Structures are given as C-alpha cells and as structure tokens.
Amino acid sequence: MTPAIGTSPTRVDGPAKLRGLAPYAMEHPLRDALHAFPIQATIARGRIGAIDTREAETMDGVVAVLTHLNAPRLAADDDNELFILQNDEVAFRGQLIGVVVATSPEVAREAAARVRVSYDESPADVVFDADRDDLYAPEDVSGGFATDTTIGDVEKALDLAPVTVDQTYTTAMVHNNPMEPHATIAHWTEDGLVLYDSTQGPHVVRSTVAPLFGLEPEQVHVIAPYVGGGFGSKGEPHANIVLAAMAARFTGGKPLKLALTRQQLFSLAGYRTPSVQRVRLGAHHDGTLTALSHDVVQQVSKVKEFAEQTAIVSRVMYASATRATTHRFAALDVPVSSWMRAPGHCPGMYAAETAMDELAVELGMDPIALRIHNEPEVDPESGRPFSSRGLVECLRTGARRFGWADRDPEPRSRRDGRWLVGSGVAAATYPADVNPGNSARVRFTGGRYEVAIDAMDIGTGTWTTLGQIAADALGVTGDRIDLRIGDSRLPAGTVAGGSSGMASWGSAVVAAAEDFRRRYGDDPADGAETTVETSKEPARENFSTHAFGAHFVEVRVDIDTAEIRVPRVVSVFGAGRIINPRTARSQFIGGITMGIGMALHEESVFDTRFGEVVNHDLAGYHIPVNADIGEIDVSWIDEHDPHVNPMGAKGIGEIGIVGSAAAVGNAIYHATGVRVRHVPIHLEDLL
Numbered sequence: 029m030t031p032a033i034g035t036s037p038t039r040v041d042g043p044a045k046l047r048g049l050a051p052y053a054m055e056h057p058l059r060d061a062l063h064a065f066p067i068q069a070t071i072a073r074g075r076i077g078a079i080d081t082r083e084a085e086t087m088d089g090v091v092a093v094l095t096h097l098n099a100p101r102l103a104a105d106d107d108n109e110l111f112i113l114q115n116d117e118v119a120f121r122g123q124l125i126g127v128v129v130a131t132s133p134e135v136a137r138e139a140a141a142r143v144r145v146s147y148d149e150s151p152a153d154v155v156f157d158a159d160r161d162d163l164y165a166p167e168d169v170s171g172g173f174a175t176d177t178t179i180g181d182v183e184k185a186l187d188l189a190p191v192t193v194d195q196t197y198t199t200a201m202v203h204n205n206p207m208e209p210h211a212t213i214a215h216w217t218e219d220g221l222v223l224y225d226s227t228q229g230p231h232v233v234r235s236t237v238a239p240l241f242g243l244e245p246e247q248v249h250v251i252a253p254y255v256g257g258g259f260g261s262k263g264e265p266h267a268n269i270v271l272a273a274m275a276a277r278f279t280g281g282k283p284l285k286l287a288l289t290r291q292q293l294f295s296l297a298g299y300r301t302p303s304v305q306r307v308r309l310g311a312h313h314d315g316t317l318t319a320l321s322h323d324v325v326q327q328v329s330k331v332k333e334f335a336e337q338t339a340i341v342s343r344v345m346y347a348s349a350t351r352a353t354t355h356r357f358a359a360l361d362v363p364v365s366s367w368m369r370a371p372g373h374c375p376g377m378y379a380a381e382t383a384m385d386e387l388a389v390e391l392g393m394d395p396i397a398l399r400i401h402n403e404p405e406v407d408p409e410s411g412r413p414f415s416s417r418g419l420v421e422c423l424r425t426g427a428r429r430f431g432w433a434d435r436d437p438e439p440r441s442r443r444d445g446r447w448l449v450g451s452g453v454a455a456a457t458y459p460a461d462v463n464p465g466n467s468a469r470v471r472f473t474g475g476r477y478e479v480a481i482d483a484m485d486i487g488t489g490t491w492t493t494l495g496q497i498a499a500d501a502l503g504v505t506g507d508r509i510d511l512r513i514g515d516s517r518l519p520a521g522t523v524a525g526g527s528s529g530m531a532s533w534g535s536a537v538v539a540a541a542e543d544f545r546r547r548y549g550d551d552p553a554d555g556a557e558t559t560v561e562t563s564k565e566p567a568r569e570n571f572s573t574h575a576f577g578a579h580f581v582e583v584r585v586d587i588d589t590a591e592i593r594v595p596r597v598v599s600v601f602g603a604g605r606i607i608n609p610r611t612a613r614s615q616f617i618g619g620i621t622m623g624i625g626m627a628l629h630e631e632s633v634f635d636t637r638f639g640e641v642v643n644h645d646l647a648g649y650h651i652p653v654n655a656d657i658g659e660i661d662v663s664w665i666d667e668h669d670p671h672v673n674p675m676g677a678k679g680i681g682e683i684g685i686v687g688s689a690a691a692v693g694n695a696i697y698h699a700t701g702v703r704v705r706h707v708p709i710h711l712e713d714l715l
C-alpha cells in the first residue's frame with residue numbers, strides 16, 4: 029500500500045467549510061443564547077472612580093452589567109492578565125473593566141457605550157525606548173532559554189577583527205490579526221463549564237480557566253473543532269474567555285456569546301513587542317566570523333511578563349570563535365504581549381540576517397558564500413550535533429531556482445524601465461520540538477478506526493494531515509479512519525503552536541497505533557481499544573533539532589516614487605519529511621506572505637499620549653493583500669530526520685516568516701543602495 033504521508037489529499041474539512049457547516053466558536057447553534065459586550069478602560073493607568081450603569085441597565089434587553097463591584101470573585105490570582113473585574117485598578121488602556129449582557133449583540137454593544145466611568149488617573153509609563161536606564165534582565169526568556177550567553181571574549185575579538193559590522197535594527201509592534209477574532213460561548217451546566225472557544229489548545233484553556241472558577245480541569249469542557257487562525261494569539265487563553273465565563277455564571281444557566289471586535293484584539297489578544305537589536309559581527313577578510321554579538325531590547329507589560337527570546341537565533345546559526353547574546357526589557361503600562369508567529373525567531377532573524385548581508389557587502393563577498401563559509405559543524409552553543417541541518421543545501425538549491433548566479437552584486441546596478449531591480453537572500457531556522465504530555469486513543473468500531481486526540485486545526489490542515497499519519501501507522505487507507513480532534517474531553521493534546529503541533533500529536537498517534545497493532549494485530553475485533561501517552565522524547569538531549577531554510581527575494585522599486593513591489597520569492601526549506609505537500613506549501617506561503625507584511629506593511633502605531641494603538645483595524649493596520657504578493661516558489665529538500673520524531677517531520681508553521689523580512693530588506697538595499705535598518709520599510713525611507 030502506498031504510504032499516505034507524502035501525498036496531497038485535499039482538506040477533509042474543505043467541503044464543510046465551503047458549505048458553512050464547519051462552525052467557528054460563535055457559530056455553534058445554541059438556543060436562547062445571551063450576548064455580551066466588553067467595557068474597556070480608557071486610561072492607561074489609575075483607578076476606577078465611579079461607574080454609572082443605570083442608563084445601560086434600564087435599556088430594553090439588557091440582562092446585567094458586571095463591573096468590579098458586582099462581578100463573581102475569581103478563585104486564583106496568579107495570572108494578572110486573567111484576574112479581571114476583581115478590583116478598581118487599571119493597568120493599561122483597553123483593559124477589561126466590565127461587561128454588558130443582553131438578549132442581542134446590538135443591545136449589549138449600545139448599552140456598553142452608555143456605561144459611564146470616571147477615573148482617578150495616574151501618570152502612565154508607556155514609552156518604549158532602548159536607552160532607558162531601568163531596563164531589566166529576567167531570570168530566563170520565553171521557552172526557558174538563558175537570558176544571556178557568552179562564549180569567549182567577544183569584545184576583544186571585535187577589536188581585533190579586520191572587518192566589522194555594528195548596527196542597530198528595530199522592528200515595529202505588530203498584532204496577530206487572525207481571520208476569526210477571539211470568541212467564546214460560555215455555558216454553565218450541572219457538570220461544570222462548557223466553552224466553545226476559538227483557541228489553539230483546548231487542554232490549555234481547560235487547565236487555565238478551571239482554577240479561576242474553583243473547578244477541576246475535567247469540569248471545564250472546551251470545544252473547538254474549527255478555528256480561523258491564531259498565529260500564537262490563541263495559544264494561551266486571554267481575559268476575554270474569563271470575562272465570558274464570569275458573565276455566564278452571573279446571569280445563570282443560559283449560554284452566553286462573547287466575540288471580541290477587531291479593534292478590541294489590539295489591546296486584549298497579545299502582540300509582538302517592538303524590538304531594538306544591536307548586532308555586531310567581526311570577521312577575517314576571508315569571511316570567517318570571529319565575533320558574533322546580538323543584544324536585544326524589547327518591552328513587556330507590567331501586568332504579565334512575556335520575555336521574547338529574540339537573540340536565540342544567533343546561538344544556533346553560524347560558527348564563530350566568540351559569541352555573546354543578551355536580552356533586556358522595559359516594563360511598561362501597556363497591554364500584554366505574547367506569542368506571534370515565530371516569537372523570538374522572527375524579529376531576531378530579521379536583525380541577524382540583515383547584519384550578515386551588511387557583512388557580505390563590507391567583505392565584498394557573496395552573501396550565500398559567506399553563510400556557507402560559516403556553517404558550524406555542531407550546534408555552536410550546546411556543542412550537540414544537529415539531527416539534520418539542511419541550510420547549505422537550501423541555499424544552493426534556492427540559488428539555482430532563483431537564478432542567483434547571474435546577479436551583479438553592485439547595488440543599483442539593474443534597471444528595468446522605471447524600476448530599480450534588486451535581489452536579496454536570507455536564511456531561516458526554527459526549532460523542531462516535540463511536546464511531552466500528548467496522548468492518543470485508537471478504537472476499532474464498525475470496521476473503522478477511530479483515532480482521538482485533543483489536537484487542533486486552526487486552518488493549518490490537521491484534520492487532513494493527522495489522518496495521513498494515522499493511516500500509515502495503522503497500515504490502512506485514510507478512508508477507514510475517523511479522526512476526532514478539537515475537544516478537551518479527548519485524550520490530551522498540546523497546543524497548536526511552536527511549530528510543534530503535528531510533531532507532538534503525530535508522535536502520540538503513531539505510538540497508539542503501534543501499541544494497537546501489537547495488541548490486536550491487523551484484524552482486530554470490534555471494540556478493540558488502546559490509549560498511549562508519549563513521554564519526553566530523547567532527541568533534544570542528544571541532538572540539536574531545527575528546521576532550516578533560505579529565502580530569495582526580487583524587489584522592484586520605482587525610481588521616482590519609491591513604490592516597492594515584490595514580484596518574486598523563491599524559498600527552500602529543510603524541514604524533514606513533508607506530511608502533505610499541498611497543505612505544507614500553503615503553510616510556507618502563508619509564513620512568507622506574513623514576512624513580506626513585516627517588511628513592508630504591518631505596523632501597530634502606538635500613541636504614547638494615550639497608550640494605545642491608533643490604527644486598530646484592518647483599514648489602518650495594513651497586511652499584504654493578493655495584489656501585494658507576486659510569485660512565491662516554495663520547495664523543500666529531501667530530508668527525513670529520524671531523530672526528531674517517528675514521522676521524521678519537522679514543524680513548518682513558523683519557519684516561513686523567519687528571515688523573509690530580512691531577504692526583502694536585503695533585496696531593497698541591492699535595488700537602491702539604501703540600507704534601511706527598520707521594518708516596516710516605507711517608501712519615504714528610500715527617497
């Protein structure tokens with residue numbers, strides 16, 4: 029039988045989606061649902077003075093108005109982001125301070141506008157500035173990585189290096205903006221709390237929400253069969269879920285719907301913090317790196333620390349005799365930042381790979397040759413061998429597909445009518461992780477295999493690809509498998525995040541399938557069943573496990589207006605075995621598109637007078653549309669990494685965005701001779 033892995037079945041959920049039968053959170057049909065609309069703070073810091081809810085409460089259809097004065101008390105206070113409506117403090121503008129519940133969404137919204145709040149305002153500290161003297165170093169950075177690392181004397185090596193680069197790069201604050209805004213239906217029943225939620229991980233929602241309401245995790249049932257994207261913003265529950273559950277409890281046994289508006293996402297659903305990154309490189313004339321230093325400053329909210337691990341890319345990419353990486357943070361009275369597609373890696377690689385391009389220019393060396401010249405034999409920091417490392421092959425393959433050999437390295441050397449034409453390259457990397465704590469169940473019933481795990485499909489293709497993995501592991505065709513995912517009552521699955529979803533769930537599914545066949549053979553009796561939980565994979569202790577890639581970008585810049593177009597991208601990835609080329613290509617293209625958005629479009633403009641993002645909708649917050657994206661040629665090298673997991677597959681959700689913004693910027697430099705050291709790059713930067 030032909031293996032299902034490596035084939036490209038179309039999405040099994042496609043027909044249901046097209047026919048409107050694949051409900052997102054808000055669309056689950058529940059009778060007599062109430063509707064809630066949040067009330068948000070309009071100051072950045074201070075205390076609530078008085079709240080006048082009388083006018084709102086007298087409106088027809090209003091069921092309740094909750095504020096800190098009457099809201100149910102939460103049973104746990106260890107997460108300040110989620111500890112809402114418990115006191116009169118305001119810690120950032122847009123914070124949830126109340127909610128109106130009504131019989132229709134329109135009435136709830138109108139009533140929320142009629143709640144009058146007065147404040148006792150305090151000075152707010154909202155200005156992100158890398159030169160602040162109160163920057164701090166956290167104990168570690170996100171993911172448990174060391175805040176700082178040092179190998180050798182990087183300062184001395186920089187002093188001695190004949191060729192150096194010392195530049196500072198900045199990235200804008202950006203917001204995730206999934207297609208489906210965050211939404212929850214909360215329904216208290218005699219068994220506990222049911223949440224239809226737009227999430228990247230029902231089990232995470234369950235374990236986070238339960239203690240807040242004094243429940244056991246099993247008493248919270250989270251249902252999320254289909255989700256319209258997340259990009260990290262639904263990886264951890266945000267306060268909107270707590271607000272929905274709280275309002276539903278207050279108003280009794282009816283289901284209650286709460287959907288954030290697009291504008292509300294900009295203060296309540298996480299974002300990528302702005303960064304200021306100094307990168308210093310030292311090299312011999314032949315391109316050998318002797319010093320590599322990457323210092324990052326970002327912001328965190330005083331409400332909750334998310335210390336983004338931005339410099340860790342510089343611990344893995346290139347060989348260098350000396351190395352230093354640091355992270356420092358400014359704690360501000362601002363909304364809580366969080367994961368956004370390739371947190372850390374994405375902004376970090378923008379700076380690191382722009383600096384490598386600058387070094388190539390300084391050396392008069394081809395940027396691909398420079399990277400290949402500094403390819404490390406083992407992981408530079410841990411000393412562990414790479415389980416597989418396809419960077420060089422990706423660079424070479426990409427160069428061929430792109431036609432790099434014909435390139436004149438001289439900036440501003442190519443012209444086509446009114447267009448200056450340039451090309452740039454950058455590398456990509458992302459960890460290939462497997463999360464422990466996944467559990468899968470295989471049950472044979474009615475001649476079919478039911479494979480169950482609380483995995484998530486956030487639009488990425490899990491409904492299809494996890495079925496392919498199950499089919500191969502059970503030795504049957506995909507049409508004999510009924511997959512069950514997206515429900516916290518299924519065996520535990522970890523979050524659809526960190527590009528670790530498929531690797532983690534798939535490992536559990538393979539383990540369960542193997543156990544099933546061992547116990548029951550390939551002709552099982554009806555009702556045969558097994559559940560297997562995966563333990564920690566040994567791979568990460570013995571190997572450094574990462575996916576790699578290379579982006580090649582062509583840009584055109586109008587000689588008069590500096591309008592920037594990206595007609596062509598060629599990207600090649602070394603990401604292990606590709607489960608489904610069709611859905612994988614889609615993931616890569618999505619990541620690259622978001623990288624182009626980072627390079628040219630996306631920017632949350634933070635008004636420091638008020639402490640809020642002013643362009644908080646898709647009219648003012650620009651993302652690339654179809655007309656902004658030209659040809660994106662995605663391919664991958666033949667790689668099967670037996671060390672990462674039983675599928676030999678590395679995650680692919682995030683690597684597409686990593687490095688792609690640097691490749692755009694490097695191409696713009698080549699086209700125009702102007703080196704811009706921030707993103708997004710605006711046309712006025714080139715005039």
Ligand code: MOS
Pocket residue numbers: 228258259260261263367368369370371524525526527682
């Ligand atoms: Mo991704 S930012 O880990 O959902």
